[in-house]
Amino acid sequence: KTGEDNFYGSEHHTKAIREHYLNALPEKYRAKIMEMAYLQSRLERAKENNNLVATKRVELEIKNFYEKK
Helix, strand or coil, X not given: CCHHHCCCCCHHHHHHHHHHHHCCCCHHHXXXXXXXXXXXXXXXXXXXXXXXXXXXXXXXXXXXXHHCC
């Protein structure tokens, strides 16, 4: 939504995503999405802190995540 009714990032927005999208997925896909979200948050934190070692480590984990079958 845009304008005054913009819920992006609010508790209402995240609750709606969880209820309507994540819970509709089978458990194996939901777990993968949550794992990738966790890796992305770690990568963002490492970049914010200018920690090159942690950034490279998480980037490798993300690469391995996509390559595993």
